[in-house]
């Protein structure tokens with residue numbers, strides 16, 4: 069006999085785990101399946117993990133409502149109140165400030181492992197969730213009438229709908245022939261955490277310059293020592309060259325690339341280079357299946373919005389499924405799932421288009437365009453209402469649609 073659920077979520081990353089928890093808390097019976105073992109080993113500060121996410125206030129609110137946020141050790145959360153963005157090739161400069169936007173902070177930096185660990189611990193507490201780790205789908209059949217799944221271990225499961233939260237290389241997306249618009253950004257992102265010589269002022273610093281796009285993102289101080297996470301997006305050849313440098317030479321390059329604002333005292337993690345691709349599924353849903361998070365879309369990390377968009381998907385899908393359940397509708401019907409797609413697609417596309425334009429605008433060193441973009445940045449910097457709108461958008465407090 070197959071075990072019965074309302075929803076099966078494939079992927080217990082930050083997006084899938086949060087979706088599973090919120091659905092279970094809305095009285096749905098949930099199975100979460102992940103190929104990994106669900107363990108997220110936590111390093112000890114100051115050796116923060118290399119993968120870090122900037123989370124918007126809307127994401128924080130959603131995570132709080134799930135109970136997972138409260139499980140995060142406060143010493144591993146860094147609130148940032150300011151963001152400073154400048155053009156390394158000119159005088160263009162924009163700053164954003166939480167106080168001026170009447171917000172307690174612009175967002176929080178948290179290590180991915182710390183967040184995923186908190187989510188899995190929360191999921192384990194939910195009586196409506198069964199967790200299947202080190203499992204994959206051996207087969208699945210989808211229809212408006214429901215979903216039949218067989219796990220690799222041979223266990224049969226049935227549900228009204230399947231949710232694919234299995235990441236950027238989603239097997240469920242390819243197996244079910246979702247058409248995807250996809251291209252290479254021509255950038256690799258180098259990530260690492262570092263110790264710097266002075267306080268980061270709870271500010272996210274980002275330089276668009278000759279040396280690529282470089283962000284210094286604040287992490288919590290340890291005693292009197294100061295740490296940041298970096299995301300340095302550069303063309304692949306440049307990335308190979310930077311990755312080949314020893315730590316001291318890499319630290320010197322960083323010092324110049326960040327406009328000498330900080331001296332880098334040392335790296336506290338290894339460096340990782342991640343190839344960046346833009347992907348967007350043309351549809352997010354079919355009968356009995358919805359794509360969410362990176363399975364549906366990936367964008368350039370220059371504005372730190374990928375996971376925030378994924379959490380936006382979670383919020384919309386949970387609202388749609390909970391309402392449908394109350395109305396007695398079958399959750400796998402495409403007309404039900406299409407409500408989720410309608411709620412999210414425009415916003416996700418607008419964000420992807422925005423990231424692409426930014427990336428292109430700052431990729432050029434054509435003097436005329438450099439001059440124009442610097443004039444544009446200065447104009448933007450001096451227009452508080454425009455800045456306010458962008459801050460609200462980045463915080464997830466408004467949408468493009």
Ligand SMILES: Cc1cc2nc3c(=O)[nH]c(=O)nc-3n(C[C@H](O)[C@H](O)[C@H](O)COP(=O)(O)OP(=O)(O)OC[C@H]3O[C@@H](n4cnc5c(N)ncnc54)[C@H](O)[C@@H]3O)c2cc1C
Nearest residue numbers: 079081082083103121122234235361362369372374375376
């Ligand atoms: C350099 C960089 C910096 C970033 N910075 C930010 C930031 O500051 N802010 C932000 O909001 N976003 C950021 N992002 C984006 C963010 O990291 C992703 O959007 C987010 O991690 C996606 O989460 P997810 O749960 O959708 O996918 P994933 O984290 O990829 O999780 C997928 C899960 O599915 C499981 N899985 C995969 N395949 C299978 C299978 N066949 N069967 C079972 N399980 C499977 C995996 O084990 C995994 O647990 C950044 C991205 C990059 C590359």
